Amino acid sequence: MTELRNDTGTHLDASGFATLLVEEREDRLAVRLHRPEVRNAIDQAMVDELHVVCAHLERTPKILLLSGTPGDPEAGTKAVFASGADIAQLRERRRDDALAGINSGIFDRIAKLPMPVIAALDGFTLGGGAELAYAADFRIGTPALRMGNPETSLGIMAAAGATWRLKELVGEPAAKQILLTGKVLTGEDCLRIGLVTELVEPGTLMDAAHALADTIAAQDPLAVRISKAVFHAPREAHPVIDTLAQGMLFESQAKFDRMQAFLDRKKK
Structure with missing residues (x-):
């Protein structure tokens, strides 16, 4: 991993980031995945930048809000959280890359952050994108949310937390249906099995995420x-x-x- 150093004391300097958009407040850090040209596929650069975010939040504990690219009805573009790992990079990875746990390492680090993590989910949230969402403490979705793990259709498995986090979140039968059949859940499906805590309209998704952050921030x-x-x-x-x-x-x-x-x- 290429080490990035963009932390200046209590403020994260994200000016050098290429895959994340960051907004920092006194009590929270809002991070938007930003590779819209490839539906926010998680590549090595994004992993590296997420490690920088984690290092900052480990030193300066704040609530983390994770979101993707919002849809634009006027432009005709659909929202997407993350469509998965970057397949072009994934295609070239071999056994040693898998053993390095590139994505599982960063998702585990996010899950272990000192303060709660909120994932605001709209559109495709698949593969590694779903596993990133599973690592959050709270998930808020929209009716347009499409979440699942289609890894077995690509000849691999969901190896960045889904095989155990998903079972803890929704129980064994639902987890097996997602992991072994490649079933993609709708927003309503996710709400029904408890994978998200609420569904809101896309235009109010970030408001709902910040409202939850406000409630947490009001606690000690x-x-x-x-x-x-x-x-x-x-x-x-x-x-x-x-x-x-x-x-x-x-x-x-x-x-x-x-x-x-x-x-x-x-x-x-």
Whole structure:
């Protein structure tokens, strides 16, 4: 991987990015996949830039919003989140490339970010694009969403998280139907099986994603970070990890301030 260094303290300098559009606020980072000429196919350059984003968010924890290219009715173009890995690059990769876990590595890093990740999904969200969406904590879709893993039709498997994340998200029967038959789900299908939490119209997709980010941002950031970390801890770590984490939070100033504010409001 070519190392990119576009981080300037608390602000991510994305001016050198070629595949991502970035908007940064005090409490969130909105990242739009931007290779519309190839339906946002995930190539090595995009992977490298996503690693830079992750490095920044690991140092400066913020909510991450992931989205794709919106549709343009006037131009007649359809929305797309990501149509999958770049097939031209994928065709040339061999065993050692697969063993390097190029996409699984970045998706796992995104899943483990300190603050929640929200994926705003419209249009094609296939293959590696679907696996990127599975790595998010929240998924919001539109009726035009088309999500699935057609890898077996190309002679490979979904190896960047789908074989285990999808089962955790929707259960074994639905996961097998997606992975072993190449079934592409509609937005309504995704909502029915719980793969997305809500469906909104394309024009309000980013508003819905930011509204969810607003709700998260209104919570205590440390409590959110620790809750996410504890949630993803292995079963055998519970309940000890819950008790230790709560002990840490009980000493935070935010706990005293927020509880006192609650009591003050109750008196009114």
